[in-house]
Amino acid sequence: MTRSDLVEELAAQFGQLNQRDAEQAVKTILDAVSDALVRGHRIEIRGFGSFAINHRQPRIGRNPRSGESVQVPSKRVPHFKPGKALREAVDNLKADDSSAAQQPKIA
Template sequence: MNKAELVEAVQKALGEDATKRSAEDALSAVLDSISGALKAGQKVQIIGFGTFDVKNRAARMGRNPKTGEAMQIAASKSVGFKASSTLKGAL
């Protein structure tokens, strides 16, 4: 499912009175709120769905796959998601 399909699903869930624009605005507001909280270093927990959090990766040594020489991989941050037991059970 891509963003356009998700907007259509939200529009259908909101009912006949909802426009595609209002559904897109609602989805954008939710996604912006989640990304804003993650940028601030906060954890976002949605009961019945799952938890988004920021994972810190330490700097480490790696190998260049082309040449085989050792190289330093910089520290980085990434987003983690852990599905709730309710969501896991629904699958």
């Protein structure tokens, strides 16, 4: 699902929202999540999951082309941990389900 798919789904679910309003709503939510992560805050959406920042320690890596050892610096990376309801919904999908494009509804 892409951002534009999300906007279309939001507009379809809420008849009073047109495409422009739905786009603004999606942009506002994603900006709020991004801003909170940049400030180092954790975001928890019950039943869906949580977003946090993980710190990766510096390490020695290897250049795959030359085989030479290289120093990889430490960095902070965004991390998503799915909630229990989302994990269970995904786990209940059948492996042989030919309609993989249909997404499960999460309450």
